[in-house]
Amino acid sequence: MAGPALGAELRALMTERLHRAGQRVTANRETLVAVLAAAGRPLTIPEIIEAAGTLAQSSAYRNLQALEQAGLVHRIVTNDDFARYELAEDLTEHHHHLICRSCGTVEDVPAAPGLERSVRAAADAIARDTGFHTQHHRVDLLGLCRRCA
Amino acid sequence: MAGPALGAELRALMTERLHRAGQRVTANRETLVAVLAAAGRPLTIPEIIEAAGTLAQSSAYRNLQALEQAGLVHRIVTNDDFARYELAEDLTEHHHHLICRSCGTVEDVPAAPGLERSVRAAADAIARDTGFHTQHHRVDLLGLCRRCA
DNA sequence: CTTTCTGCAAACGATTTGCAGCAGC
DNA sequence: GCTGCTGCAAATCGTTTGCAGAAAG
Numbered sequence: 143m144a145g146p147a148l149g150a151e152l153r154a155l156m157t158e159r160l161h162r163a164g165q166r167v168t169a170n171r172e173t174l175v176a177v178l179a180a181a182g183r184p185l186t187i188p189e190i191i192e193a194a195g196t197l198a199q200s201s202a203y204r205n206l207q208a209l210e211q212a213g214l215v216h217r218i219v220t221n222d223d224f225a226r227y228e229l230a231e232d233l234t235e236h237h238h239h240l241i242c243r244s245c246g247t248v249e250d251v252p253a254a255p256g257l258e259r260s261v262r263a264a265a266d267a268i269a270r271d272t273g274f275h276t277q278h279h280r281v282d283l284l285g286l287c288r289r290c291a
Numbered sequence: 292m293a294g295p296a297l298g299a300e301l302r303a304l305m306t307e308r309l310h311r312a313g314q315r316v317t318a319n320r321e322t323l324v325a326v327l328a329a330a331g332r333p334l335t336i337p338e339i340i341e342a343a344g345t346l347a348q349s350s351a352y353r354n355l356q357a358l359e360q361a362g363l364v365h366r367i368v369t370n371d372d373f374a375r376y377e378l379a380e381d382l383t384e385h386h387h388h389l390i391c392r393s394c395g396t397v398e399d400v401p402a403a404p405g406l407e408r409s410v411r412a413a414a415d416a417i418a419r420d421t422g423f424h425t426q427h428h429r430v431d432l433l434g435l436c437r438r439c440a
Numbered sequence: 441c442t443t444t445c446t447g448c449a450a451a452c453g454a455t456t457t458g459c460a461g462c463a464g465c
Numbered sequence: 466g467c468t469g470c471t472g473c474a475a476a477t478c479g480t481t482t483g484c485a486g487a488a489a490g
Contacts, residue, residue: 164490166444187479198447203480205445217366223479238413240423251417260409264387265432268400273388273437280431283414288422315464317470319448336454347472352455356487 150174155233156214157276163212170197171205175214175229183241184218184226223245238281255279259283292375297325305363306381312361320354324378326362333367333375333388333397371395387430393439406430 156175157167165171177193178185185193191202206227209215214233218226220241226248231237236258240249251258263277297305305324306316308417314320326342327334334342340351355376358364363382369390375397380386385407389398414425 164444168445168489170446199479200448201446204482208445217370219370221366221368240417240421240425242423243426244321249421249423250400251421254409254413254416257326257409257413259307259479260406261430261432264403264430267403268389268432269481272389272398272400273440274391274398274432275440276432276436277392277434279433280429281413282411282422282429282431283410283417283425284428286424288476290421291424313469315469317464319471339481347464348454348458349473350471353457374454 148172148179150177152233153233159212159214160208163208166206166207170194170201171209173197174202174205174209178215178227178229179233181228184228185252186222186224186226188224190227193251207235209258218248220246220248240287241282241291242287244286247287249287251283255283297321301328301382304427308361308363310358312357314357317354319343319350320358322346323351323354325344327376328382330377332399333377334373335371335373338372339376339387361413367397369395369397380434387432389436390431390433391436391439392433393435396436400432402430425429 145153147279152175153172156172158172161165169236173194175188181189182194187199187202187206190206191197191199194202203244206215206217210217212229214230216230217223218239219230228234228250236253238253238257239252240251241247242249261279261281268274269276301324302321308319309316317372322343323339326339328336328417331424336348336351336355339355340346340348343351349409355364355366359366359376363378363379367388369375375415377383383399385402386399387402387406389400390396391398410428410430414428418422420424
């Protein structure tokens with residue numbers, strides 16, 4: 143099956159961003175966004191394809207690429223075999239990742255305000271010192287998830 | 292040529308860790324470590340092979356894998372085409388990465404103490420809340436390097 | 441109706457692996 | 466001298482791409 147239906151709010155956003163990027167709204171794309179929205183954590187391509195029900199691999203790859211260009215989803219690469227995708231951060235809430243070194247699973251955790259403040263301060267200092275202009279950041283905690291510990 | 296020679300200290304560490312991992316010390320491996328030590332930033336495999344002078348691709352991949360198992364180097368994956376390697380953190384000093392979204396280059400920056408403290412505090416809170424046991428962390432700043440800005 | 445999307449199967453390319461000969465220890 | 470490393474070339478496998486028919490707008 144095609145996973146849970148899309149909320150009206152999310153669908154509207156999706157339509158707008160796809161059109162702005164010159165892309166069409168199709169059933170496959172709605173399914174992909176719905177699957178990612180329901181997961182609440184980054185999914186590998188095989189996980190996505192399975193959750194989507196019927197979906198050609200090439201369509202999964204192509205549509206996830208299209209959705210990324212439209213700013214709806216975000217690709218993340220770990221040391222795992224497959225890339226993972228999650229909803230774009232402005233559709234969820236800013237979060238960081240817990241990556242299990244044993245099973246490879248990636249979980250989301252909300253970003254702690256104190257940590258965010260420290261990251262911004264560090265980025266400002268770096269801009270002064272090196273000229274690097276920070277647009278975004280990523281904090282990953284690597285270790286063992288509860289199940290693998 | 293084979294890049295700069297290895298410091299005595301680093302060579303001793305390298306010998307010890309390779310032997311402990313049941314691996315031999317070879318000219319190729321010394322070259323690889325020397326190249327990474329000289330670079331001071333994560334290098335892609337093509338960069339490594341070029342800097343090493345003469346080195347079969349397969350040997351590069353195999354030896355970097357061996358060195359990683361021995362705890363001497365560390366592999367990092369970006370959205371770039373190639374994986375990158377750098378010296379293990381306990382051979383350098385704990386640092387974070389500046390990743391340029393335009394040219395893909397990765398630079399090292401020393402970790403700011405305040406930021407480190409915040410990350411540890413966040414990890415502790417997460418352990419309490421979710422049972423995830425943090426062993427290591429990664430902070431990447433994404434943006435534009437001075438040259439691409 | 442035109443342009444883009446879909447699924448299939450073939451192509452791609454970074455990384456891995458089999459093998460025969462050489463080097464570490 | 467035994468075992469593990471080296472380089473070469475071939476295999477692997479996640480991902481990308483060409484193409485003909487179907488669907489979005």
